Amino acid sequence: MYNIRSLLYTYRKREVTPSPNPKGGVKTIPIRRQTVSIMTHSIITGTGSYIPTARIPNSHFLNREFYSADGVRLTKPNTEIIQTLQNITGIRERRYVTDDFKTSDIAFFAAEKAMEGVDPESLDVIIVAQNLGDVPQDNVRVDMVPTIASRVKHKLGIQNPYTVAYDVPFGCPGWLHGMTLADYHIRSGDAKKILVIGAETLSRISDPHDIDSMIFADGAGAALVEATEKEAGILAHVTRTDAADHVYLLRMGKSYNPNRTGGELYIKMDGHDIYRYALKIVPEVVKKCLEKVGYTLTDVRKVLIHQANEKMDHAILTRLFRLYGIKDIPEGVMPMTINRLGNSSVATLPTLLDLLCREELEGHRVGSGDILVFASVGAGMNINAMVYKVP
16 A cells, blocks of 8 residues: 555464375474564654745845846836736745855755754765755856765764765755655655755846746745654655656756857746646656555645745645535635745745744644645656655
8 A cells, every 4th residue: 555665574373283105203384474573664853944035025026127038028017017927836935045154054054953953974865956056155056066965964073974865956846856866865764864955046047038937936944854653744745857848948058148158157947848747747747646655635735846936836736626516615724835935946945834833823733643735846857756654
């Protein structure tokens, strides 16, 4: 039933019975082989997040010059452009890192919170989901060598050479994919304690002349994952990559402003196509994930979706409930943070989880035995989902 690997051992039960040998005597005859299964699960034992201190309200963009994808300056008033984006995404403000921080810094801050009271030397693996590395404030260049995970290990002061550190560039679903990888490590028996971080500074690679730049934000979140024999934790996960027709819906490209002649590349996306793709596929992946453990949507306490777009997330939730023939969505089933934190890519889900676990989301609580569903969609195009039972 559970999508986990079992650690198995077998023993042979023997009985002493009279021997049919005419020479007499007795011998042991094996009559049954019995298998005992010890199940290893992956549970979250700590969470942490770093929410940047710089609040960027929508009014920050009032004096921007916006251009279309074909390089034509938009003539609509910025007040109208900004209001339209707010109506669609729900974003009223977002958070940016200050000039003195980079992705590895905020990843470290989130890691420290998740690791509170835990010896860093006890970590077996550090996984950092990120897509653009350390981007300096004044230079739009990707810096990914060494890995962000290695930089975090260094900042944590870990001397243990067998604490393996690596990055996962998997688009916005990167942190959730990192959780999947952590589960694989633990179920294989190779690891018992893993730190999974999602960190990004999208503000550093956002085209100031692209309307979509108002969506992006910075942030970091982390979860400490440990092995347990409790029947709880990660129960199932499903991942898919749709590269045949959708590979470039999210990509890097030049500024929309034709007067910017430098070689800088910024994050670009086809928002309408992403919306249609996500609305169709994300609910299917979530349902498939629930089916792997024999659950239905009515068993789920909370649905945690990547904070990409408020309108899109609500549409995905509605479509998901319709797959189960449910029209009335329970109030408070889907916590949201995008209206005040924006879209920080890989950081949205771990940040959302941390705020939920710390009871810092008004009207949202979880307790032992509750079933949570995570889902994300992003560059690749990648979609993933995970079912989790709170210990």
